[in-house]
Amino acid sequence: xxxxxxxxxxxxxxxxxxxxxxxxxxxxxxxxxxxxxxxxxxxxxxxxxxxxxxxxxxxxxxxxxxxxxxxxxxxxxxxxxxxxxxxxxxxxxxxxxxxxxxxxxxxxxxxxxxxxxxxxxxxxxxxxxxxxxxxxxxxxxxxxxxxxxxxxxxxxxxxxxxxxxxxxxxxxxxxxxxxxxxxxxxxxxxxxxxxxxxxxxxxxxxxxxxxxxxxxxxxxxxxxxxxxxxxxxxxxxxxxxxxxxxxxxxxxxxxxxxxxxxxxxxxxxxxxxxxxxxxxxxxxxxxxxxxxxxxxxxxxxxxxxxxxxxxxxxxxxxx
Amino acid sequence: xxxxxxxxxxxxxxxxxxxxxxxxxxxxxxxxxxxxxxxxxxxxxxxxxxxxxxxxxxxxxxxxxxxxxxxxxxxxxxxxxxxxxxxxxxxxxxxxxxxxxxxxxxxxxxxxxxxxxxxxxxxxxxxxxxxxxxxxxxxxxxxxxxxxxxxxxxxxxxxxxxxxxxxxxxxxxxxxxxxxxxxxxxxxxxxxxxxxxxxxxxxxxxxxxxxxxxxxxxxxxxxxxxxxxxxxxxxxxxxxxxxxxxxxxxxxxxxxxxxxxxxxxxxxxxxxxxxxxxxxxxxxxxxxxxxxxxxxxxxxxxxxxxxxxxxxxxxxxxxxxxxxxxxxxxxxxxxxxxxxxxxxxxxxxxxxxxxxxxxxxxxxxxxxxxxxxxxxxxxxxxxxxxxxxxxxxx
Numbered sequence: 001x002x003x004x005x006x007x008x009x010x011x012x013x014x015x016x017x018x019x020x021x022x023x024x025x026x027x028x029x030x031x032x033x034x035x036x037x038x039x040x041x042x043x044x045x046x047x048x049x050x051x052x053x054x055x056x057x058x059x060x061x062x063x064x065x066x067x068x069x070x071x072x073x074x075x076x077x078x079x080x081x082x083x084x085x086x087x088x089x090x091x092x093x094x095x096x097x098x099x100x101x102x103x104x105x106x107x108x109x110x111x112x113x114x115x116x117x118x119x120x121x122x123x124x125x126x127x128x129x130x131x132x133x134x135x136x137x138x139x140x141x142x143x144x145x146x147x148x149x150x151x152x153x154x155x156x157x158x159x160x161x162x163x164x165x166x167x168x169x170x171x172x173x174x175x176x177x178x179x180x181x182x183x184x185x186x187x188x189x190x191x192x193x194x195x196x197x198x199x200x201x202x203x204x205x206x207x208x209x210x211x212x213x214x215x216x217x218x219x220x221x222x223x224x225x226x227x228x229x230x231x232x233x234x235x236x237x238x239x240x241x242x243x244x245x246x247x248x249x250x251x252x253x254x255x256x257x258x259x260x261x262x263x264x265x266x267x268x269x270x271x272x273x274x275x276x277x278x279x280x281x282x283x284x285x286x287x288x289x290x291x292x293x294x295x296x297x298x299x300x301x302x303x304x305x306x307x308x309x310x311x312x313x314x315x316x317x318x319x
Numbered sequence: 320x321x322x323x324x325x326x327x328x329x330x331x332x333x334x335x336x337x338x339x340x341x342x343x344x345x346x347x348x349x350x351x352x353x354x355x356x357x358x359x360x361x362x363x364x365x366x367x368x369x370x371x372x373x374x375x376x377x378x379x380x381x382x383x384x385x386x387x388x389x390x391x392x393x394x395x396x397x398x399x400x401x402x403x404x405x406x407x408x409x410x411x412x413x414x415x416x417x418x419x420x421x422x423x424x425x426x427x428x429x430x431x432x433x434x435x436x437x438x439x440x441x442x443x444x445x446x447x448x449x450x451x452x453x454x455x456x457x458x459x460x461x462x463x464x465x466x467x468x469x470x471x472x473x474x475x476x477x478x479x480x481x482x483x484x485x486x487x488x489x490x491x492x493x494x495x496x497x498x499x500x501x502x503x504x505x506x507x508x509x510x511x512x513x514x515x516x517x518x519x520x521x522x523x524x525x526x527x528x529x530x531x532x533x534x535x536x537x538x539x540x541x542x543x544x545x546x547x548x549x550x551x552x553x554x555x556x557x558x559x560x561x562x563x564x565x566x567x568x569x570x571x572x573x574x575x576x577x578x579x580x581x582x583x584x585x586x587x588x589x590x591x592x593x594x595x596x597x598x599x600x601x602x603x604x605x606x607x608x609x610x611x612x613x614x615x616x617x618x619x620x621x622x623x624x625x626x627x628x629x630x631x632x633x634x635x636x637x638x639x640x641x642x643x644x645x646x647x648x649x650x651x652x653x654x655x656x657x658x659x660x661x662x663x664x665x666x667x668x669x670x671x672x673x674x675x676x677x678x679x680x681x682x683x684x685x686x687x688x689x690x691x692x693x694x695x696x697x698x699x700x701x702x703x704x705x706x707x708x709x710x711x712x713x
Contacts (some may be wrong), residue, residue: 014359015360226532255638
């Protein structure tokens with residue numbers, strides 16, 4: 001039984017596979033009978049697409065089981081539902097709630113007023129993480145598929161802005177409680193990247209930005225790692241240029257392939273080596289980020305449920 | 320919020336054989352704005368910069384506007400200083416000496432401050448600039464970036480210093496936020512809610528209806544009375560600016576629909592990015608915004624020698640059983656090829672799915688390069704590939 005619900009926030013540059021990593025992490029955390037909530041906050045229905053189910057409603061639905069009988073629930077948080085639920089829960093605003101809607105305030109607050117959206121989204125995650133079911137927490141862990149690296153610090157920090165604006169009252173108190181949770185030891189912000197220059201640069205910047213706001217950085221997850229297909233010996237031969245097109249052609253001919261494919265294959269090999277070198281440089285940059293790094297392979301068959309379990313097994317270190 | 324239900328795709332005629340005629344698009348003097356949009360991480364910034372550089376080197380006076388806190392354009396152009404002022408990019412090689420390229424990165428707070436300073440009296444401007452609500456709104460709340468991007472685009476276009484502006488859209492929650500920004504700004508400033516909030520500041524309390532009393536009562540309960548007072552002060556001070564804001568936002572929206580604007584949707588050959596691209600193409604059609612076409616970045620192509628993935632794998636297996644080093648090397652090369660073909664096959668599938676759904680949208684596939692683009696030469700190479708003037712060297 002947990003003393004506090006663990007909160008795992010997964011961010012990353014677009015295209016790095018942040019939703020996949022968040023889902024795999026939730027499954028990994030759901031081991032040994034634990035209950036985990038996996039939330040998305042960007043209205044993209046990325047989880048429904050990943051698990052190949054119809055669009056998720058604003059309700060916690062069981063979406064997968066963990067490796068040893070745990071459970072993963074999924075929730076798509078939208079700001080309109082979060083606001084109405086919030087007003088209902090704390091103020092029992094029956095008539096007034098309707099009046100808010102009539103005056104366009106729900107619409108104003110959730111779509112137009114800048115920032116309020118993010119407050120509501122983080123507020124719902126806070127509610128789920130603090131919810132009790134009898135004497136124990138409703139969830140052992142909450143995983144959030146969060147906005148991308150470029151926006152994450154502002155997104156998580158939105159409540160500290162709000163706490164500064166609202167001088168008193170329940171919003172200020174809640175904003176402060178949310179910031180306390182975001183900065184707590186039980187919170188881990190993981191950054192997903194791939195071994196390319198710009199995502200790595202953004203990751204390093206992201207780690208620094210989060211740390212500057214005292215937001216707890218967890219792991220750096222390097223996703224979509226491709227195995228090296230070129231052995232050290234082959235590499236040495238390619239690097240030194242001692243191998244001739246004719247030799248490659250003869251070798252190809254010995255297995256019934258056209259000799260004239262040699263040039264194209266050599267060029268392909270050289271560009272693979274160049275890419276591996278760039279990846280190695282980026283890996284070194286990440287090693288200096290001061291954060292623990294975990295690597296996930298690019299799975300050739302694409303991402304299905306089996307692949308998620310495979311990735312989940314590699315994410316045990318993040319628990 | 321679509322203004323029309325007609326979803327016919329408005330295709331620009333600068334296309335040939337289903338391919339975007341990039342050089343035709345850039346040379347056409349009636350193209351004054353190119354908006355690059357698409358989901359995050361697909362190479363929008365690189366595409367924008369490459370198009371801008373190519374246009375400049377073909378003799379146009381170009382400004383590229385980026386709106387990204389990660390300073391990706393700065394990185395990809397080798398620039399260290401990008402701020403709210405367009406700055407000349409060094410090293411542009413214009414054929415006839417006529418072209419030039421400036422680059423700028425949006426500083427959203429400064430853009431907002433400038434608008435306030437330009438349109439309010441000095442005392443009023445000071446009142447607004449020091450209001451805590453304004454400070455938060457202009458510097459850190461999500462959504463402001465999109466509003467200010469549209470504002471800056473409108474300003475730059477009105478200045479007429481450039482004959483082409485290339486815009487890299489913000490890394491939004493959804494790429495569509497950019498499109499919605501002018502309309503959302505108008506609704507914000509026109510909203511019944513704000514009008515109601517303004518009333519107590521303007522008129523006697525008896526104007527308050529019972530309904531509004533209920534609303535402000537509820538808001539006071541939720542937000543704390545001081546919050547509402549600050550907001551009211553802010554809005555009252557901002558009142559005079561509202562008309563100007565709305566007008567400009569609407570003008571910018573019409574500018575996006577105008578004949579001098581072209582949209583380039585950028586994607587990578589992956590399911591999520593192509594889905595977003597599809598959505599965007601449909602949305603642009605719904606809003607009658609002129610689409611130049613789709614750019615698919617980082618595409619892997621298969622070799623011209625007709626070796627299939629299965630054949631390459633089988634041959635590699637065979638070669639590994641010999642004891643000759645050259646055979647082992649060739650086996651590795653064949654493994655690299657098989658891997659690439661598998662990737663290419665998956666990407667082809669994504670691209671065909673898009674083409675089947677949107678057969679009339681011209682497309683350009685930009686091959687994946689072995690290295691990252693971080694200088695003008697890299698951008699030139701991308702420009703050549705976009706225009707179909709070169710094959711990848713990597």
